[in-house]
Amino acid sequence: MYRKLSRNLLFFVLVVSLSFFLNACAKKVVQEEALPMEEPQVSEPMESEEERAAREAQLKEEELRKQREIEEAALREEAARRETKLREAFENVDINFDFDQFFLRDDAREILAEKTSWLLEHADVTITVEGHCDERGTTEYNMALGERRANSAMKYLVNAGVRADRISTISYGEEMPLYPGDNEEAWAKNRRAHFVIFPE
Numbered sequence: 001m002y003r004k005l006s007r008n009l010l011f012f013v014l015v016v017s018l019s020f021f022l023n024a025c026a027k028k029v030v031q032e033e034a035l036p037m038e039e040p041q042v043s044e045p046m047e048s049e050e051e052r053a054a055r056e057a058q059l060k061e062e063e064l065r066k067q068r069e070i071e072e073a074a075l076r077e078e079a080a081r082r083e084t085k086l087r088e089a090f091e092n093v094d095i096n097f098d099f100d101q102f103f104l105r106d107d108a109r110e111i112l113a114e115k116t117s118w119l120l121e122h123a124d125v126t127i128t129v130e131g132h133c134d135e136r137g138t139t140e141y142n143m144a145l146g147e148r149r150a151n152s153a154m155k156y157l158v159n160a161g162v163r164a165d166r167i168s169t170i171s172y173g174e175e176m177p178l179y180p181g182d183n184e185e186a187w188a189k190n191r192r193a194h195f196v197i198f199p200e
Contacts, residue, residue, distance in 0.1 A: 077087040087197060090118055094178075094192040095153060100137075102148035102154060108193075112153060116160040116194065129153045130194040131171040132178070134187035139173060146171030 047055075093115075095108035103111070117123060131146030150169035158164045179186040180193075 001074065013090050025120065045188045053131065086118060087145060090115060091195055094194050096188065097149055097193075098192065099134075099187070100145070102145060104152055108153075109156065112156045113160070116157055116162060119157065119162045119166070126168075126198045127164045128196045129157075129167060129169045130176075130196065131169065131173075132176060132184045132190055132192050132194060133174045135174045136183070137174070142173035143171050146173045149191075149193050153195075 048050060065161030093111055095104070095111050097107065097108070099101075119127070129150040131148070133142040133146050133149075137145070147169065154164075154167045154169050157167060174190075177186070177190045178192065179189045181187075
């Protein structure tokens, strides 16, 4: 009986000990799993003084380049506007003639001198000189007079240095009056040579 009791007691002690042991192991595993994994710390390399200066110089150079591009674009745009105005002025300023005449007046020569300067600066431009008359006279006579007026303007330009192959002439006679009216004011404005730049 004593032996049986000792055996039971020993068995009980073993079971309790085993239970404590397993319980302790389980807590340790849970605690270990609960701990977050620490990522390895990667230290960024320190930027040297020379590298920092080089980086700042590169950024400054990039800003300067962008500023230059903006300024150059603005200059090109302004130059294009000026060129457009000069072309419009070239085409919109006519020379006028006295009644039944094709000889150049002093005011016509001044205008032609300005047109010559522009044409010499723009060697790739070609033009047409149109001769016009007022409504008086026959159609045939005015066509011939308009041609003589266009040729007078062309002759001045060629003598001033513009190549003849850059200039063509045409006469419209009385067919295309610029100003309507049967009075001297309208007639004086319609006796003209008009200049047209060929499309590029």
